[in-house]
Amino acid sequence: MIELISGGARSGKSRHAETQALAHTGPVGYVATAERRDDAEFAARIEHHRARRPAAWALYEAGRTLAETLADEARPDGLLLVDCLGMWLMRFFGADGFDTAAFATQRAALLAALPSLPGRVLLVSNEVGWGVVAMDAETRRFVDELGRLNQDVAALADRVTLVACGLPLLLKGSA
Numbered sequence: 630m631i632e633l634i635s636g637g638a639r640s641g642k643s644r645h646a647e648t649q650a651l652a653h654t655g656p657v658g659y660v661a662t663a664e665r666r667d668d669a670e671f672a673a674r675i676e677h678h679r680a681r682r683p684a685a686w687a688l689y690e691a692g693r694t695l696a697e698t699l700a701d702e703a704r705p706d707g708l709l710l711v712d713c714l715g716m717w718l719m720r721f722f723g724a725d726g727f728d729t730a731a732f733a734t735q736r737a738a739l740l741a742a743l744p745s746l747p748g749r750v751l752l753v754s755n756e757v758g759w760g761v762v763a764m765d766a767e768t769r770r771f772v773d774e775l776g777r778l779n780q781d782v783a784a785l786a787d788r789v790t791l792v793a794c795g796l797p798l799l800l801k802g803s804a
Contacts (some may be wrong), residue, residue: 641795
């Protein structure tokens with residue numbers, strides 16, 4: 630089963646996904662998508678997430694090849710928690726701009742892999758298009774790409790949950 634869990638910054642989306650993973654009776658794997666940076670504030674965010682996870686959960690760092698990681702680690706009795714699609718998308722932005730070709734390839738691989746994965750997959754993502762239109766082209770590109778990715782993942786998902794103010798709102802599927 631595939632579930633997309635989306636929400637704004639600090640909405641409680643990761644905590645909601647973690648709560649579901651804690652209730653899972655089989656093996657749990659946490660799929661980290663963020664790229665490590667020399668940024669103290671970002672390192673603190675990663676540590677905050679790490680501290681909430683049980684030590685028994687496996688940790689997988691996906692890099693750009695998220696579909697490959699999911700295919701390698703998914704198990705019929707397992708649950709994979711991917712946190713998050715926005716950080717994964719950021720891996721395709723760099724000093725030279727957006728790596729359109731690489732993202733198109735990896736995005737297609739992810740969308741092709743999701744329906745056939747065994748077990749349960751929770752994909753956390755950001756809702757970023759509810760604010761003002763960004764001033765710079767790179768940020769607009771990020772918002773556009775993530776919005777399209779969220780729509781495509783939601784179309785494939787068995788369940789879609791929006792989290793706001795720590796409260797989950799089921800948009801698709803059953804509880």
